Ligand code: FES
């Protein structure tokens with residue numbers, strides 16, 4: 001099936017098998033390997049991308065379901081010049097070790113803070129509890145996301 | 157500055173990691189991101205039966221599916237199916253229990269590899285699995301100790317027993333100590349099967365170059381050199397014909413990077429078909445094939461004087477090793493026996509561990525192997541003893557910790573494959589007192605056993621040691637490139653712990669050059685002559701020490717080259733951040749020193765284990781209605797001798813604590829009596845999530861540098877996971893002291909705690 005959607009602000013047109021997941025389409029067809037697969041059954045959150053502003057598990061979504069939609073991956077939340085405030089906060093707080101869960105954490109946190117820049121620690125923990133990290137113990141991830149809130153317009 | 161060391165300016169600082177920008181932008185390159193021109197995809201046909209005779213595997217109809225290139229079964233491997241050797245403790249009596257790379261006569265666990273299917277896409281290969289005709293005559297599955305000890309049933313008929321080996325740790329005269337002791341208590345403890353469960357699934361890309369007769373293997377981790385040797389032997393190649401390449405690695409924790417069947421099967425298939433082959437496991441496969449860990453039963457007794465001096469530990473343990481003894485399958489059983497005494501001065505020890513084989517996934521190491529289990533037993537026994545004798549458990553620990561002045565102090569000696577070790581240098585008491593203070597013991601003790609708002613509160617503290625810096629050696633090579641940059645090549649591997657940053661800090665200080673002029677390359681076999689890798693918390697201490705030696709050698713060489721250019725003697729040359737200086741204001745930039753790179757390689761050798769010491773305290777609240785244990789706070793202290801990067805160290809500490817809490821409260825690989833794994837997804841196997849354990853504080857200090865390591869750093873990657881099971885169980889027992897609940901088994905899941913409470917109530 002031929003589908004058209006927007007990925008990281010650029011139009012994409014791909015011919016996919018109906019059974020292809022959005023995650024595999026992003027990784028294998030479009031070579032956006034920042035989206036990771038940790039479980040392929042919707043639990044770990046490593047594959048989280050942003051579809052029309054909402055955090056979505058790309059392993060649970062078919063590529064054909066993205067037809068006509070707007071998809072943003074971790075690559076789309078990055079630029080070459082400098083780390084974004086969210087990324088810089090992750091680095092500063094040592095919120096990543098192996099880095100495998102990191103793209104999913106960044107996309108999930110970005111979707112959250114874009115909607116709720118004043119999210120408190122409990123809210124951040126609640127939302128990120130859908131993303132598994134085996135390395136950090138989460139404490140620094142929560143610190144990083146809380147620290148990044150001002151960049152999303154949180155009340156000072 | 158000549159001859160004088162400048163003060164360290166990089167070591168000890170929380171420098172932001174060089175790895176982070178690529179990971180944060182989604183530009184890491186993990187093995188699943190590696191693709192080779194013309195690659196095919198492999199999937200593994202796995203046994204769905206736990207124990208049985210393999211009568212037939214017929215891939216003919218699978219081969220008819222368009223896009224399927226091969227179905228590789230045992231006969232394709234040649235006259236002998238390769239068997240995976242032991243990397244550690246290679247004892248001849250264990251050889252019959254080693255795993256063949258493909259099952260041929262028998263299958264022994266659900267998930268065991270029986271065939272490899274190769275196709276144009278992973279989806280086609282997966283479809284083809286359903287078209288392979290397999291016949292297995294089922295045998296009764298052995299899934300527990302009772303089954304394993306029943307002589308009639310054996311996984312390895314020719315061996316006649318399911319007890320692969322029995323280890324014995326001895327010190328002093330335990331029987332004599334127990335005979336005359338005032339106090340003795342004996343209990344049976346159990347720790348459940350769980351696993352490292354790193355987030356990135358395992359994967360391999362292998363390519364065979366037929367013209368050059370060379371193999372390249374992407375996806376190496378942890379012990380690339382050891383695995384290259386195993387692979388070379390199994391494929392009939394020389395080690396020089398194989399390049400093991402390490403790419404970014406999504407967590408290891410002891411389990412990733414050991415030699416698994418696929419580490420042979422995928423390279424073999426690449427040569428067999430003469431095409432690059434890619435394989436990435438899925439999560440269900442990982443749960444049933446990656447090394448499991450921790451499953452053990454311990455029948456152990458403690459002897460003490462009436463005033464709480466521990467006199468001895470005695471008893472037997474049985475580890476459930478699963479179907480085969482894998483590369484490092486003896487580490488945990490040995491450590492349980494040898495290190496059960498932990499940081500306490502216990503003069504009389506007689507502890508055995510029997511390694512049992514059962515029809516479950518083979519076991520290997522997981523962060524703090526054997527130590528987590530042994531500490532659970534010991535810390536529980538100490539608290540039981542204190543309660544029985546009416547003593548304060550804090551005082552009892554103070555009384556029994558090995559004092560600084562007693563070091564070096566020997567552990568029990570373990571046999572066979574005899575190993576004796578001793579505490580190197582450390583101040584257990586200082587760490588214990590600091591932990592009490594950081595935790596706020598004096599105030600929190602008011603809560604002990606109190607029932608507040610529907611929950612019982614309990615606190616507890618325990619002590620641990622972490623072994624590190626395993627020998628025998630590590631290599632480093634440093635090259636001054638012609639652009640003035642320094643490349644550091646290391647045998648140590650990364651498993652996601654930030655090695656590029658840490659090693660650049662060490663190298664920068666050793667070379668007295670800025671952080672930005674260092675580039676670290678590691679883990680791949682092409683970089684150095686030999687390497688032992690990343691296990692037993694050894695990378696920093698061993699690899700870092702190799703860097704110090706190589707840096708010194710390189711500085712000598714640079715002085716010699718600069719002296720020739722500047723027309724002076726090498727002893728007149730001093731080395732600056734970017735240039736070499738001679739007498740009377742002459743100097744030459746490193747970038748202009750030579751048209752050839754200048755390099756030096758060095759090997760650091762060390763046979764002695766380092767020990768990091770620490771304490772950990774916890775506060776829990778238990779809901780008697782549901783059995784739910786909430787961890788309200790955990791505080792820990794640890795002495796690592798020398799801190800390279802406080803930020804990454806804290807990361808290791810907090811990460812270890814949360815993993816340990818998972819193993820104590822949540823994680824459980826459950827089998828039914830037919831040997832079927834019931835927890836085959838992350839929805840069934842519960843890992844800690846962001847809202848489970850919010851309050852964790854860790855304190856890492858530099859008190860006693862490692863005496864045998866020039867860098868002074870002790871291994872520090874496992875530490876705080878070790879005491880968690882015992883500390884949390886003791887806190888739960890303290891919370892429920894009025895009810896008389898004493899947990900002897902992990903995990904401390906709500907149903908288990910609820911049942912203990914109900915049982916205590918109905919008997920009380
Ligand atoms: S890979 Fe999608 S949730 Fe785990």
Ligand code: FES
Pocket residue numbers: 095096097098099100101102132133134135136355406407652
């Ligand atoms: S950083 Fe490794 S899984 Fe999160």
